[in-house]
Amino acid sequence: MADTPRDAGLKQAPASRNEKAPVDFGYVGIDSILEQMRRKAMKQGFEFNIMVVGQSGLGKSTLINTLFKSKISRKSVQPTSEERIPKTIEIKSITHDIEEKGVRMKLTVIDTPGF
Numbered sequence: 280m281a282d283t284p285r286d287a288g289l290k291q292a293p294a295s296r297n298e299k300a301p302v303d304f305g306y307v308g309i310d311s312i313l314e315q316m317r318r319k320a321m322k323q324g325f326e327f328n329i330m331v332v333g334q335s336g337l338g339k340s341t342l343i344n345t346l347f348k349s350k351i352s353r354k355s356v357q358p359t360s361e362e363r364i365p366k367t368i369e370i371k372s373i374t375h376d377i378e379e380k381g382v383r384m385k386l387t388v389i390d391t392p393g394f
Contacts, residue, residue, distance in 0.1 A: 324383030332391050343388055347377075 331339040344350055371390045376383065 321382055324385065326385045326387070328387045328389065330389035330391075339390065347386070 329343065331343060333339050369391070373388045373390065375386045375388075377386055378384070
């Protein structure tokens with residue numbers, strides 16, 4: 280077996296009766312950290328927070344629903360002059376757990392009705 284830069288430091292000496300054989304963890308280096316981080320992120324999942332702020336009727340809920348191809352945000356309302364959402368400083372938060380192709384995502388949509 281020829282020494283290459285990847286396995287140059289991983290030679291194992293033969294184990295005697297009283298010694299445990301060293302464990303070969305494979306190559307561990309800085310160039311493999313991105314793959315390690317990707318595997319860890321896929322295993323644990325992601326948290327994704329979105330806050331959309333704007334005047335009533337601008338399409339905040341439509342934007343969120345279009346991005347995720349489902350009714351994520353509060354239901355859309357076509358307010359008339361009598362049904363207008365009153366101006367408030369209230370913040371509503373809706374959380375969904377989404378899983379697609381084995382990847383979990385905790386999605387939190389923060390809505391500001393009547394802002």
